[in-house]
Amino acid sequence: xxxxxxxxxxxxxxxxxxxxxxxxxxxxxxxxxxxxxxxxxxxxxxxxxxxxxxxxxxxxxxxxxxxxxxxxxxxxxxxxxxxxxxxxxxxxxxxxxxxxxxxxxxxxxxxxxxxxxxxxxxxxxxxxxxxxxxxxxxxxxxxxxxxxxxxxxxxxxxxxxxxxxxxxxxxxxxxxxxxxxxxxxxxxxxxxxxxxxxxxxxxxxxxxxxxxxxxxxxxxxxxxxxxxxxxxxxxxxxxxxxxxxxxxxxxxxxxxxxxxxxxxxxxxxxxxxxxxxxxxxxxxxxxxxxxxxxxxxxxxxxxxxxxxxxxxxxxxxxxxxxxxxxxxxxxxxxxxxxxxxxxxxxxxxxxxxxxxxxxxxxxxxxxxxxxxxxxxxxxxxxxxxxxxxxxxxxxxxxxxxxxxxxxxxxxxxxxxxxxxxxxxxxxxxxxxxxxxxxxxxxxxxxxxxxxxxxxxxxxxxxxxxxxxxxxxxxxxxx
Amino acid sequence: xxxxxxxxxxxxxxxxxxxxxxxxxxxxxxxxxxxxxxxxxxxxxxxxxxxxxxxxxxxxxxxxxxxxxxxxxxxxx
Numbered sequence: 298x299x300x301x302x303x304x305x306x307x308x309x310x311x312x313x314x315x316x317x318x319x320x321x322x323x324x325x326x327x328x329x330x331x332x333x334x335x336x337x338x339x340x341x342x343x344x345x346x347x348x349x350x351x352x353x354x355x356x357x358x359x360x361x362x363x364x365x366x367x368x369x370x371x372x373x374x375x376x377x378x379x380x381x382x383x384x385x386x387x388x389x390x391x392x393x394x395x396x397x398x399x400x401x402x403x404x405x406x407x408x409x410x411x412x413x414x415x416x417x418x419x420x421x422x423x424x425x426x427x428x429x430x431x432x433x434x435x436x437x438x439x440x441x442x443x444x445x446x447x448x449x450x451x452x453x454x455x456x457x458x459x460x461x462x463x464x465x466x467x468x469x470x471x472x473x474x475x476x477x478x479x480x481x482x483x484x485x486x487x488x489x490x491x492x493x494x495x496x497x498x499x500x501x502x503x504x505x506x507x508x509x510x511x512x513x514x515x516x517x518x519x520x521x522x523x524x525x526x527x528x529x530x531x532x533x534x535x536x537x538x539x540x541x542x543x544x545x546x547x548x549x550x551x552x553x554x555x556x557x558x559x560x561x562x563x564x565x566x567x568x569x570x571x572x573x574x575x576x577x578x579x580x581x582x583x584x585x586x587x588x589x590x591x592x593x594x595x596x597x598x599x600x601x602x603x604x605x606x607x608x609x610x611x612x613x614x615x616x617x618x619x620x621x622x623x624x625x626x627x628x629x630x631x632x633x634x635x636x637x638x639x640x641x642x643x644x645x646x647x648x649x650x651x652x653x654x655x656x657x658x659x660x661x662x663x664x665x666x667x668x669x670x671x672x673x674x675x676x677x678x679x680x681x682x683x684x685x686x687x688x689x690x691x692x693x694x695x696x697x698x699x700x701x702x703x704x705x706x707x708x709x710x711x712x713x714x715x716x717x718x719x720x721x722x723x724x725x726x727x728x729x730x731x732x733x734x735x736x737x738x739x740x741x742x743x744x745x746x747x748x749x750x751x752x753x754x755x756x757x758x759x760x761x762x763x764x765x766x767x768x769x770x771x772x773x774x775x
Numbered sequence: 776x777x778x779x780x781x782x783x784x785x786x787x788x789x790x791x792x793x794x795x796x797x798x799x800x801x802x803x804x805x806x807x808x809x810x811x812x813x814x815x816x817x818x819x820x821x822x823x824x825x826x827x828x829x830x831x832x833x834x835x836x837x838x839x840x841x842x843x844x845x846x847x848x849x850x851x852x
Contacts, residue, residue: 317809318808318809319808319809321808321809321810322808322809325809325810325811544808544809573841573844574808574841574844575837575838575841576804576805576808576838576841576842577805577838578834578835578837578838579835579838613844616840616843616844617844619840620837620840620841620844647799647814647816648814649797649799650797651812651813651814652800652811652812652813652814653798653799653800653812653813653814653815653816654799654800654801654802654807654810654812654814654815654816655799655800655801655815655816655817655818656801656802656803656804656807656815656816656817656818657801657802657803657804657817657818657819657822658803658804658818658819658822658823658825658842659803659822659825660803662818662819662822663801663802663803663818665818666801666818667801670799670801675799676797676798676799677798677799677801678798678799678800678801679787679788679801679802680788680800680801680802680806681788681802681806685788686784686785686787686788687785689784690781690784690785693780693781693784703780735783735784735787736780738787739780739783742783
């Protein structure tokens with residue numbers, strides 16, 4: 298339908314832009330004949346505007362400070378997926394000697410709560426402040442984030458460390474830890490804003506990434522910041538005659554703020570949504586925010602199905618009937634109105650002449666079958682969300698500690714996962730289990746690698762830790 | 776010879792999102808949103824919906840049912 302609308306808009310001479318959720322969706326539209334300047338994903342669209350504003354304002358800052366300004370040292374924000382963790386580390390570094398312990402305990406909690414606070418547009422115009430503790434507490438309760446603190450408390454800290462921290466929290470109760478974590482998150486949120494928009498914060502021009510052992514120059518942003526900072530700084534976007542949004546049921550508050558800023562008196566907005574496909578509530582998507590955006594708009598329900606055959610629709614209808622969505626879907630019809638023949642529910646071997654996709658509910662489930670297919674010699678490609686490998690590497694670094702064998706890390710992962718289970722709603726839990734599966738695959742592919750031998754290094758980080766141990770303790774095996 | 780597990784992690788995930796014949800694409804349902812393929816298989820369909828999430832009720836249950844519904848309309852056959 299979008300392609301047809303584009304055809305109409307082009308013929309009418311209307312300037313327009315299509316905003317989609319991710320790069321894959323953008324690529325699909327480009328493959329259908331749309332032009333690169335017509336399709337953007339939210340992040341790249343906002344990032345472009347944000348970088349030009351940051352470069353301009355921070356260069357002016359340099360000029361005021363009498364620093365040299367040339368085209369060779371243009372200021373550009375560094376994109377870092379673990380930015381919030383690094384900011385939390387910076388914040389807790391002000392509280393020696395317990396800073397590293399507090400970072401270890403709270404970094405996952407703070408990361409998740411900061412992500413939710415930003416997707417809810419806290420700190421933006423008309424929204425609660427980042428320092429509004431009751432709002433942050435409400436998010437922590439709604440998304441059951443207290444278990445992130447308790448998981449780290451029970452699985453990462455030693456008893457003496459817990460006693461030390463209890464003195465800071467003013468008690469041993471879980472509520473005291475949660476309250477402390479929420480207050481720290483509020484400060485980290487404000488600090489994160491400064492880190493994303495300044496050249497220097499608290500006397501630091503760099504943040505240190507312990508995983509890669511690299512200094513990252515300020516300003517630093519992550520993928521949420523690309524849209525969040527654009528919304529918080531109230532950036533202006535070039536006016537368009539029409540704005541089209543696909544998968545609009547997945548819009549979060551900051552994306553909606555960005556859309557509002559693009560609305561002009563004589564412009565049009567068209568959104569395509571299906572409330573039965575909302576799968577990002579865990580990331581902070583609020584259906585009410587989208588309803589508010591579309592209040593007063595004309596709503597057209599399209600029941601024609603151009604994709605699925607009768608047998609698939611029948612199964613989907615059973616699921617829809619269980620949901621509070623009043624929807625009756627019909628099978629695909631051809632131009633004469635004839636219902637498409639039934640699809641096959643496959644039970645026979647994979648046909649490599651077709652495009653094939655194998656999907657699972659969790660990362661762990663998919664990896665288990667991956668091993669089986671690889672064992673049969675089939676050509677398989679594994680795909681992840683965004684920077685999955687980077688996230689896994691960071692997770693791995695957390696578990697390497699002072700040891701450097703796969704067996705040690707595997708044991709720690711199993712312990713941590715058992716403490717956090719059952720919480721399969723947690724993405725992080727799934728990543729832990731996925732990492733365990735990847736360890737199995739790694740060992741299966743490298744049969745000569747003995748997981749008990751020190752030469753099987755886990756990561757660059759593990760190797761460095763191991764080298765430091767050698768230097769400090771000459772009797773250490775490495 | 777030193778074998779780095781982190782190197783393995785980075786080579787394990789490819790950035791090519793385009794489905795094509797001759798290669799089996801694997802990923803989670805969240806990853807596949809917006810993509811199409813001729814043949815779509817579901818790993819462990821019994822885990823859809825995840826019982827733990829449905830038991831939580833509220834928005835978690837609704838979202839889990841959406842994920843269950845989401846995996847169905849993918850095939851273009």
